[in-house]
């Protein structure tokens with residue numbers, strides 16, 4: 236059986252009195268691509284943020300590579316470096332060049348050798364068609380280019396696992412394909428383990444091994460991708476898919 240990289244058991248999350256995630260249970264295997272789908276407000280971003288320690292949770296456990304992760308504990312920062320995350324907003328530092336944005340984490344946080352890190356960053360930039368952009372500032376980039384830099388910045392930390400939260404949601408339509416292709420290549424060529432939140436249904440269908448369908452903070456379905464898109468098990472998922480343009 237494939238190794239389980241991430242295991243989530245009985246996770247409960249509230250924002251003050253608002254209970255947002257209810258008894259979330261799932262695991263992700265090495266090399267698996269899981270897409271998290273569900274209507275707006277169903278809790279997708281909250282779940283992703285809990286996995287990356289950006290949100291505290293009240294009950295349950297998250298185990299990553301065999302270690303329980305508790306954001307308040309000291310070992311968390313080290314574990315977290317193994318989990319790369321890219322958001323809808325690119326969050327690049329405006330006063331740093333593309334290269335310095337990428338090198339900040341590897342050199343300052345991980346103490347990687349600067350020359351090696353730079354050479355790796357150049358290779359990564361080339362792989363996303365941005366070889367000539369190392370010395371420009373984020374304001375000189377299009378949205379799609381910024382998002383590709385954000386992906387490179389996450390990869391430069393050598394993650395074992397990637398979380399993508401609606402990374403194309405704020406891009407112009409012609410920029411979307413380039414970013415999705417990079418994620419597809421990561422999955423197919425690098426065999427990266429990942430969880431992807433997306434509203435791009437064709438992309439989800441193409442990339443996902445498995446779909447987790449969330450509704451009102453509960454996982455209604457955990458279904459292999461081909462089955463989910465052709466024969467969803469719940470009426471709610473059928474309605475959701477019918478409302479999507481794909």
Ligand SMILES: Nc1ncnc2c1ncn2[C@@H]1O[C@H](COP(=O)(O)OP(=O)(O)OP(=O)(O)O)[C@@H](O)[C@H]1O
Pocket residue numbers: 250253255273274275276277278279280281282
């Ligand atoms: N910081 C917060 N404080 C209070 N409530 C929040 C907060 N963030 C999210 N929520 C609530 O939690 C629920 C889940 O929100 P979340 O953003 O996780 O959903 P989502 O599925 O990612 O939605 P979308 O697809 O629109 O991004 C919603 O009811 C939302 O209003």
